[in-house]
Amino acid sequence: MKSLAIILFVSGCTFARAREVIKVIPYPQHVKVDSGSNDLTNLSFFYTNLKDDFLINEFKQFADAFSSKVKFSHELQHSGLEVIIDSLLIDSLKEEGYLLKITPRKIRILAANKAGTFYGLQSLNQLASFNKNLPCLSISDQPKLEWRGSMIDIARSFFGVEYLKKHIDRMALYKLNRLHLHLTDDQGWRIEIKGWPRLTSQGSKSAVEGGGSGYLTQNEFIELQEYASQRNIVIIPEIDIPGHIYAALASYPELNCPEMENIDLSIQQPPAMYTGTKVGWSKLCLENPQTYVFVEDIINEMAAITQGSYLHMGGDEIADPLYPEFVLGVDTLIRNAGKIPIGWEEVLQGEVSPQLIGQVWHGKVDNKAGNKWINSACQNFYFDHGNYKDQPGTNNWCNKNGISLQEVYKQLPSDPDLIGVEAAVWTEFIHTEKRMDSMLWPRLAAVAEITWSEKHDLQGFSFRMGFHAPLLEQMSINFHRFEEIKWK
């Protein structure tokens, strides 16, 4: 009994100390702090068996930023930075896990593959930002959930490659791995489709009032995905059908039903573009055979330029007797194009394939067949809602109190079909990078932690977050300074 008490006391002590010393977000699964430290300014050697030029360069840059005497070594050394991939570790570390061991002479990262080494580096980046004199420690880490995501609506207001790359860098630092782009909506069409050029020559010229217009060329989209994939981020393109489609209907009026009864003409009439914020008033004409030619073309072109495994069909906020049949047809088209279909929760109303992933946003649809699902519950994860109650220029229809850090950090439902979380920023009122930043950060860091870490601890998170201010500033993030955090 006495010895048990001692063990509890000792481990409790280590735990408290680790939580104070290791201010990493998301908090790693296992941390042990040892005595001693490793001064990065003395770093001498860098050895790795990595073959990937991008990653080798990331590690080199990290090392060179602290020490001017780092030599690239072709064999193991007794000191320095050592990054090793060992595929035998796959059973214990899985796809994204890593081990990080810091001793007075060595910094060692071990992983089963590239993603793990990249995440080891992110933990190291954070630790080094707090103190160049690194504490000796052992970290063994891997994510709880596979889907750790951010969604940006670039349809209402366009955000281009430059901002999206910055966003990808910032996501990567917090080990987020899914970027969903809402590419089309009533106010604008944002991706080049070669077979239907007016979608962009006309449909990309507009935006919600005050928002930015424009589009991604296919080459830009491909380049962006490559940039993301180097940082272990998969981009998920969403073409929202059959609703939220006015920009396409205005660009190709022949897609409409006779008399355009698929559009609420009191809201807008083709060929004029739409700049308002109403939803649920336009849909594809599901009786028009041209609609199916259009949809199939778009899906095939999108599948051909999409590097990741997923295609998102939207599917939200629409009523039509042919809707369930339409969704099942699109589900099939996406699978035949070699991708996994995703849709907003409404798609789960009808029959869908078991491969389809549902994205829950208002929690009104029963996931009756037990499809995998992503949690984007609007009360907790709609970051177009204010950081606080009545924040000017924000939506509040789902949560009148705004979405505080505490609201984001709530316990997730325990359900084996839940694959993760995606926080969404809709851009009816978010038109500048500065505002976008302040809606995303630091709330997205809280999403990173609840999806990565087994142990949830809001107080610890808030404590650690305070120390991240210099890091966020270094990345030029215009983050929201929540009052409850003591920013350093």
Ligand code: TNX
């Ligand atoms: C609902 S969530 C929408 C979007 C709006 C958003 C505003 C979802 C699938 N549809 O079209 O932009 O609310 O918060």
